[in-house]
Amino acid sequence: MSDTTVPDAGTDPRISSSPVVTKVFDDILAAVNRGDLLPGQRISDAELAQRFGVSRTPVREALQRLRDIGVIEASASRFTRVADVTPQQTLQAYIVWQALFTAVLEEVVPGFVPEQVESLRAAHEDFLAGLADHSAQHMATANFLFVQHIAEHSRNAVLQRALVSVVHIIRLGSLHLPEYVDVESISRAQSLLITACESRDLGVALEAMRVLRSIRIPQN
Numbered sequence: 001m002s003d004t005t006v007p008d009a010g011t012d013p014r015i016s017s018s019p020v021v022t023k024v025f026d027d028i029l030a031a032v033n034r035g036d037l038l039p040g041q042r043i044s045d046a047e048l049a050q051r052f053g054v055s056r057t058p059v060r061e062a063l064q065r066l067r068d069i070g071v072i073e074a075s076a077s078r079f080t081r082v083a084d085v086t087p088q089q090t091l092q093a094y095i096v097w098q099a100l101f102t103a104v105l106e107e108v109v110p111g112f113v114p115e116q117v118e119s120l121r122a123a124h125e126d127f128l129a130g131l132a133d134h135s136a137q138h139m140a141t142a143n144f145l146f147v148q149h150i151a152e153h154s155r156n157a158v159l160q161r162a163l164v165s166v167v168h169i170i171r172l173g174s175l176h177l178p179e180y181v182d183v184e185s186i187s188r189a190q191s192l193l194i195t196a197c198e199s200r201d202l203g204v205a206l207e208a209m210r211v212l213r214s215i216r217i218p219q220n
Contacts, residue, residue, distance in 0.1 A: 020054050024062035027052070032071055032082060032168070033144060035137045039172050040084045043072065070169045083172055090173025091217040093166040098213055100163050101147065105196075105205040108153040112197040119149040120197060124190045131183055139183060140174045146190055150197070179218045185211050 028048070031037045045063060049056045063080060066072040070093075074080040085093075123146035130138030144167065151163055174181065189208040196205035 018058055018061070020052075020058040021061045021065070024048065024052055024054070024059055025065050028062060028066060029071060029168070033141060033171065035141060037082050039082050039176055042079055042081045045080065069165050071172070083169070084176065085169055085173035087173065087177055087217060087219045090170055090177065091219065093169040093173065094217055097163070097166045097170055098209065100159060100166065101151070102206070102209050103156075103159055104151050104154050104163070105193075105209065106202060107156060107159075108150060109196055109202050109205045110200050112153070112200055114198070116149075116153065117194060117198045120146060120190075120194050123149055124187075124194060127187060127190060131187060136175055136180065139186075140171050143186060143190075144171045146193075150193065177218050178220055181217060182215045185215050 028037070028043075037043070043063070045056050045059045048059045048063075052059065063072055063074070067074060070083055070085070072080060073083045123142055127139055127142035127146060130136075130142050147167070151160065151167075154160055189211040192204055192208035192211065196202065196208060
């Protein structure tokens with residue numbers, strides 16, 4: 001018999017027996033994704049407890065769960081802050097994300113319905129607006145939402161958890177690269193994915209992944 005253990009719901013940092021912990025976790029993560037909290041920015045559990053009107057215990061548990069997925073980093077008695085992801089960490093996470101997201105596409109593209117495509121179009125238009133403004137923060141947020149609108153249709157809970165563990169690292173890391181990645185290729189891949197989901201054509205979706213794999217993550 002294999003010794004491999006499949007993670008259960010208790011390993012998912014988004015799931016807690018306490019709704020207070022879940023709310024704090026979700027709200028901090030949303031603030032990071034919106035850019036309200038930036039890489040390297042310090043976080044005070046006392047200030048968060050006051051903001052949410054709760055004790056420091058659930059705040060600390062939420063912060064620990066955010067550490068587990070790489071969004072928060074901390075040093076005992078020194079600091080707690082939004083993770084400052086290195087280009088190498090971004091590249092490593094991106095390689096893993098490609099494999100995981102390909103698995104998502106293979107699962108969900110054949111079953112996409114027209115109503116679900118509209119959220120992709122909106123996120124793509126938002127990405128183009130960020131591209132026009134040359135705003136890395138705007139583009140990172142819009143691209144995060146774009147891929148999330150696809151991934152959320154997966155029914156594979158283990159796959160969903162694995163994606164959570166890398167997608168936020170990529171998003172944070174993209175804000176501190178030494179130069180822009182090929183954003184035009186990201187835009188082209190998004191267009192292909194919209195077409196793929198609209199037509200339920202997995203071949204087009206895999207072509208989009210080939211475009212995304214061609215993107216170089218700057219290291220110096």
